[in-house]
Amino acid sequence: MDGRQCYDLLVIGGGSGGLACAKEDHAAFYEILSQWTRAASILTFRASPTGPVMWRSSVLLRVSGASPSHTAAWTRRPSHLWLLHSPMDWVVSSAQLGKKVAVLDYVEPSPRGTRWGLGGTCVNVGCIPKKLMHQAALLGGMIRDAPHYGWRVAQAPHDWATMADAVQNHVKSLNWGHRVQLQDRKVKYFNVKASFVDTHTVCGVSKGGEETLLSAEHIVIATGGRPRYPTHVEGALEYGITSDDLFWLKESPGKTLVVGASYVALECAGFLTGLGLDTTVMIRSVPLRAFDQQMALLVTEHMAGHGTRVLRGCAPERVEKLPGQQLRVTWVDLASDRKDAGTFDTVLWAIGRVPETASLNLEKAGVRTNPVTGKILVDAQEATSIPHIYAIGDVAEGRPELTPTAIMAGRLLAQRLSGRTSDLMDYSSVPTTVFTPLEYGCVGLSEEAAVARHGEEHVEVYHAFYKPLEFTVPQRDASQCYVKMVCLREPPQLVLGLHFLGPNAGEVTQGFALGIKCGASFQQVIRTVGIHPTCAEEVAKLRISKRSGLDPTVTGC
Numbered sequence: 001m002d003g004r005q006c007y008d009l010l011v012i013g014g015g016s017g018g019l020a021c022a023k024e025d026h027a028a029f030y031e032i033l034s035q036w037t038r039a040a041s042i043l044t045f046r047a048s049p050t051g052p053v054m055w056r057s058s059v060l061l062r063v064s065g066a067s068p069s070h071t072a073a074w075t076r077r078p079s080h081l082w083l084l085h086s087p088m089d090w091v092v093s094s095a096q097l098g099k100k101v102a103v104l105d106y107v108e109p110s111p112r113g114t115r116w117g118l119g120g121t122c123v124n125v126g127c128i129p130k131k132l133m134h135q136a137a138l139l140g141g142m143i144r145d146a147p148h149y150g151w152r153v154a155q156a157p158h159d160w161a162t163m164a165d166a167v168q169n170h171v172k173s174l175n176w177g178h179r180v181q182l183q184d185r186k187v188k189y190f191n192v193k194a195s196f197v198d199t200h201t202v203c204g205v206s207k208g209g210e211e212t213l214l215s216a217e218h219i220v221i222a223t224g225g226r227p228r229y230p231t232h233v234e235g236a237l238e239y240g241i242t243s244d245d246l247f248w249l250k251e252s253p254g255k256t257l258v259v260g261a262s263y264v265a266l267e268c269a270g271f272l273t274g275l276g277l278d279t280t281v282m283i284r285s286v287p288l289r290a291f292d293q294q295m296a297l298l299v300t301e302h303m304a305g306h307g308t309r310v311l312r313g314c315a316p317e318r319v320e321k322l323p324g325q326q327l328r329v330t331w332v333d334l335a336s337d338r339k340d341a342g343t344f345d346t347v348l349w350a351i352g353r354v355p356e357t358a359s360l361n362l363e364k365a366g367v368r369t370n371p372v373t374g375k376i377l378v379d380a381q382e383a384t385s386i387p388h389i390y391a392i393g394d395v396a397e398g399r400p401e402l403t404p405t406a407i408m409a410g411r412l413l414a415q416r417l418s419g420r421t422s423d424l425m426d427y428s429s430v431p432t433t434v435f436t437p438l439e440y441g442c443v444g445l446s447e448e449a450a451v452a453r454h455g456e457e458h459v460e461v462y463h464a465f466y467k468p469l470e471f472t473v474p475q476r477d478a479s480q481c482y483v484k485m486v487c488l489r490e491p492p493q494l495v496l497g498l499h500f501l502g503p504n505a506g507e508v509t510q511g512f513a514l515g516i517k518c519g520a521s522f523q524q525v526i527r528t529v530g531i532h533p534t535c536a537e538e539v540a541k542l543r544i545s546k547r548s549g550l551d552p553t554v555t556g557c
């Protein structure tokens with residue numbers, strides 16, 4: 001063939017979903033290998049405790065009890081696998097086992113020129129650096145609490161450069177870890193930008209312009225998305241940055257305007273405020289649109305009460321550079337049509353994300369997208385309009401834009417492709433957390449969605465305002481610490497959704513998510529013994545329904 005390299009599976013995109021899919025394909029082999037190793041180790045040790053022993057793979061397969069399909073597959077090429085055993089070590093003498101898998105990953109630098117390594121959004125410009133910077137901000141709050149608990153600590157200012165350096169070093173270690181794991185699992189990594197040539201062929205172009213043709217039986221698209229820039233705000237692209245740049249800044253962004261109402265916008269504004277920076281968040285309409293709106297309101301109320309300036313109902317019109325380095329932003333108040341302006345060091349756009357499909361030449365392969373969202377249309381098997389081409393993660397239509405869903409979808413897809421399972425990814429009851437200064441965790445339906453689906457008469461909402469014990473000694477404001485459980489009204493009151501606003505919301509929500517996934521009812525939740533004294537126990541202590549009109553403020557312990 002025309003110099004092209006042939007694979008069983010090509011994965012385009014080395015982010016959360018793509019890496020999980022590529023690595024999982026080889027995980028099957030390693031699972032079986034470890035079974036063989038264990039079984040053979042016992043037998044050979046019994047046969048010859050001192051000298052090296054060789055076993056043919058077909059023998060080991062029978063010993064290990066591998067499935068008939070795997071046995072058939074591997075005994076077809078018995079010469080490929082020999083295990084050499086001495087009392088101390090095992091050596092596998094074939095590198096050509098399992099399916100041939102390649103991952104193609106390429107990071108297009110941001111308009112500002114920021115670039116990063118393997119691992120995709122989560123590792124480099126998403127979950128990981130975000131959570132670490134959120135943690136840096138939370139530590140500021142703890143330092144303020146500390147004197148109340150008897151610690152004599154100086155209220156020192158925060159140093160961005162030190163934090164950024166530490167965060168970036170951790171991210172680089174993760175980039176490296178991913179490369180090593182691919183190597184260990186014999187997955188070929190190409191640092192190339194991929195585009196389709198036909199339904200089975202992809203052309204990869206390296207940074208230096210070198211082209212590689214690759215073809216495969218199955219192709220998985222996991223190219224994620226990138227931050228959106230506004231198209232009709234003058235100066236937006238020239239002077240603004242996005243989350244693709246924020247985490248890689250060497251110096252503090254200073255006084256910052258965050259534009260957007262997404263969780264990314266609120267999280268960034270939250271940790272910037274927590275790090276002591278003068279921060280404004282400009283929200284055009286509704287914050288956290290896809291989330292429960294009562295919770296979204298409490299999140300923004302808490303942010304406003306803790307130092308973030310929240311401009312609601314405003315839209316930016318122009319960004320100009322002033323003679324110094326500062327930026328002058330003009331905006332309009334949409335209700336009054338009144339113009340206003342402010343001066344900032346940094347303008348951060350967090351107005352949504354665009355799926356990375358534009359450069360893939362999807363039309364050459366006949367892969368269909370939603371013309372409105374630009375996302376790839378997929379079915380329950382993650383298959384696109386072309387049955388052997390799949391799409392997972394943020395680039396796929398209708399999927400939650402979250403790392404764990406991309407990872408699980410990728411793993412299950414690889415397992416199905418290798419015939420190990422027929423299980424489909426279940427996208428229902430996916431828990432998530434917004435890491436604002438007061439964290440908001442949720443799983444299942446919002447109150448609005450539950451009412452829309454079941455009717456108000458059939459929905460019961462239990463709720464409580466509570467005070468975390470940790471807040472009492474430093475006398476922290478707990479006005480927005482709130483939990484609500486949305487249930488069906490008819491006994492046993494199946495839980496439809498849980499919403500938790502408070503410290504460690506991610507940890508709390510993760511635990512309850514299991515129960516809700518298993519179909520827990522309100523009756524079962526309230527029979528669950530709490531762990532005292534925690535914030536999570538407030539969920540198990542819920543008794544007051546919204547319908548009762550009683551005061552939901554928790555008193556006593």
Ligand SMILES: Cc1cc2nc3c(=O)[nH]c(=O)nc-3n(C[C@H](O)[C@H](O)[C@H](O)COP(=O)(O)OP(=O)(O)OC[C@H]3O[C@@H](n4cnc5c(N)ncnc54)[C@H](O)[C@@H]3O)c2cc1C
Nearest residue numbers: 013015016017106120121126194223224393394401402403
């Ligand atoms: C600021 C921020 C915070 C977030 N926080 C969280 C969080 O707390 N929890 C959570 O669950 N999720 C979070 N997310 C979302 C999460 O990061 C994404 O949902 C997840 O990374 C999606 O994984 P993916 O595999 O679909 O794509 P990605 O991880 O984005 O990977 C796609 C990869 O494909 C590459 N690529 C694109 N086009 C091509 C091409 N043509 N050829 C080769 N390679 C290509 C990209 O460069 C990238 O490396 C956050 C996102 C952001 C932006």
